[in-house]
Amino acid sequence: MTELRNLSLSALTNLLQAKELSSRELTQYYLDLSNQQQKVLNAYITITDDIALATADRVDGLRSRGSDLAPLAGIPIAIKDNISVQGVPNTCASKILANYIPPFAATVMERLTGSPVLGKVNMDEFAMGTSNKTSAFGFVRNPWDLQRVPGGSSGGSAALVAAGSAPVSLGSDTGGSIRQPAAFCGVTGFKPSYGRVSRRGLVAFASSLDQIGPITRSVADCALVLQAICGHDSGDSTSAQEPVPDFSSFLQEDVTGLRIGLPREIFEKCPDRRISAAVELAALRLQGAGAKVTWVSMPYEREVLAAYMLIATAEASSNLARFDGVKYGYRGKGRTVEDMYTSSRVFGSTVRRRLMLGTFALSTEYCGECYDRGKRTAQLISSHLDQLFQEVQVLLLPTTPSVAFRLDEEQDPLTAYYNDIYTIPANLAGLPAVSVPCGERDGLPIGMQLMAPRFREDLLLRLGYTWQCMTGWHLPFPREVE
Amino acid sequence: MQITEVQVKKTAALAKLNLDEVEIKMIKSQLQELLDYAEILSGLTFENRENDVAPFDFKPTELQGPRLMQDEVLALSPDSNQGMIRVPRVLGDD
Numbered sequence: 001m002t003e004l005r006n007l008s009l010s011a012l013t014n015l016l017q018a019k020e021l022s023s024r025e026l027t028q029y030y031l032d033l034s035n036q037q038q039k040v041l042n043a044y045i046t047i048t049d050d051i052a053l054a055t056a057d058r059v060d061g062l063r064s065r066g067s068d069l070a071p072l073a074g075i076p077i078a079i080k081d082n083i084s085v086q087g088v089p090n091t092c093a094s095k096i097l098a099n100y101i102p103p104f105a106a107t108v109m110e111r112l113t114g115s116p117v118l119g120k121v122n123m124d125e126f127a128m129g130t131s132n133k134t135s136a137f138g139f140v141r142n143p144w145d146l147q148r149v150p151g152g153s154s155g156g157s158a159a160l161v162a163a164g165s166a167p168v169s170l171g172s173d174t175g176g177s178i179r180q181p182a183a184f185c186g187v188t189g190f191k192p193s194y195g196r197v198s199r200r201g202l203v204a205f206a207s208s209l210d211q212i213g214p215i216t217r218s219v220a221d222c223a224l225v226l227q228a229i230c231g232h233d234s235g236d237s238t239s240a241q242e243p244v245p246d247f248s249s250f251l252q253e254d255v256t257g258l259r260i261g262l263p264r265e266i267f268e269k270c271p272d273r274r275i276s277a278a279v280e281l282a283a284l285r286l287q288g289a290g291a292k293v294t295w296v297s298m299p300y301e302r303e304v305l306a307a308y309m310l311i312a313t314a315e316a317s318s319n320l321a322r323f324d325g326v327k328y329g330y331r332g333k334g335r336t337v338e339d340m341y342t343s344s345r346v347f348g349s350t351v352r353r354r355l356m357l358g359t360f361a362l363s364t365e366y367c368g369e370c371y372d373r374g375k376r377t378a379q380l381i382s383s384h385l386d387q388l389f390q391e392v393q394v395l396l397l398p399t400t401p402s403v404a405f406r407l408d409e410e411q412d413p414l415t416a417y418y419n420d421i422y423t424i425p426a427n428l429a430g431l432p433a434v435s436v437p438c439g440e441r442d443g444l445p446i447g448m449q450l451m452a453p454r455f456r457e458d459l460l461l462r463l464g465y466t467w468q469c470m471t472g473w474h475l476p477f478p479r480e481v482e
Numbered sequence: 483m484q485i486t487e488v489q490v491k492k493t494a495a496l497a498k499l500n501l502d503e504v505e506i507k508m509i510k511s512q513l514q515e516l517l518d519y520a521e522i523l524s525g526l527t528f529e530n531r532e533n534d535v536a537p538f539d540f541k542p543t544e545l546q547g548p549r550l551m552q553d554e555v556l557a558l559s560p561d562s563n564q565g566m567i568r569v570p571r572v573l574g575d576d
Contacts, residue, residue, distance in 0.1 A: 317497060336570055359493050
């Protein structure tokens, strides 16, 4: 039999439905790989062997009795450790929540109830970071080069899927935290439109930017996961009423007439010429396949970063105020309740810095209209993107300005933010975007990003699927962890 | 916008973060760099539009769904007694 990790989600579900493979066998296969590679990658915070196998057995039992099951029932999945799985620690990679066990399941987990959870995946603390080095549970290694970062904040998720120890992982994306690690690890990472996927049960970082999305080995696999997790949720006040289409129906190998825009300033200023060249080459190949490619203008790189810094940190300051040692989580010592608050907030340095910036930005005395100015800038950027999407249907650009950097490379705070410079616009405007592998530089993956108007995931699936049918950049596994 | 150590200390108090003197100096310079970068936004002009703080339509709805019971909440707390969460004294002497 072909090794299981080479099979698509669709092929795996067919095997399960035909009972040629049991969910227990499939889950045990991925648990074995996960446990073996954990010593090298440190991609998990908690591996949930017993829970995963119990779910697998339950699904196998239901299937043997002829019950109707969801398409992904029996397919194992790894979950970023900021998405609540009932009864399993949800640490957000922080000392503060090291022993926090959620009494409820996130909505996305309720929608994936038949999927065995392999474990809770390592990440940057409270989803703040672009390297997975800020976790209180140790850094994660990139399976393509163990001396390099996998990206962040969904670094563990991308590393697992790249190494083949999970067929799919759910991550979260606030400024690029699904797409950037997907690019660094040579896998496919999809951020849906804001509001497509319920945020209930996702520990909030920046409420107007956060979205849950899949990291998989292909666009086709993403379509299946999106089908399961998208849809209105009355438990999330920001959940969109938009109907959920049949995402897999958009997986057509045809981009004839599709209008693709390349943001000129991004390509001209990309600090790594081999990345911009690889993405331009991809555009030319898609043009050869019938797409219409044209240059467009996105001249607001600095404004994007500045707006994001103010919005994300201000909202984080508000959201993380709840971690005060009172109701849950770590409680520090204190003679008074004020002392208890400050001694309980044992965040790492990156989180502390961002909370300081965000609190400053929200302080009327010091920063006046900082947050408001950030939001109005986001609105300007969103309006400009709306205008661009009158000329083109999809924007195509590099996902990141660099390939995966070294673990021992120290980045100043501004440089760390700059890692997300190409991914942030989609979050500011609430647009869907996906990163797919498109090349390599010195053995390290290069990702290209596709961005579409809000609720037009269909365009991304069509273009991404066509690209992956034409090329094989998404297929190989890294040798470092073989 | 120049940030001072006094402002850093006051902001830390607002954020309920314990910063030592070394951290205060380091965060001051990091914040200054980030705020200097964000100054670019002060050069932008915005039209006076209603409802333009969200880049997309957003109509908050009342949340529905199950809520936690008291015992579930208390099970999460670091310290509880007689149905209440216990914390250090808020007012008065020891």
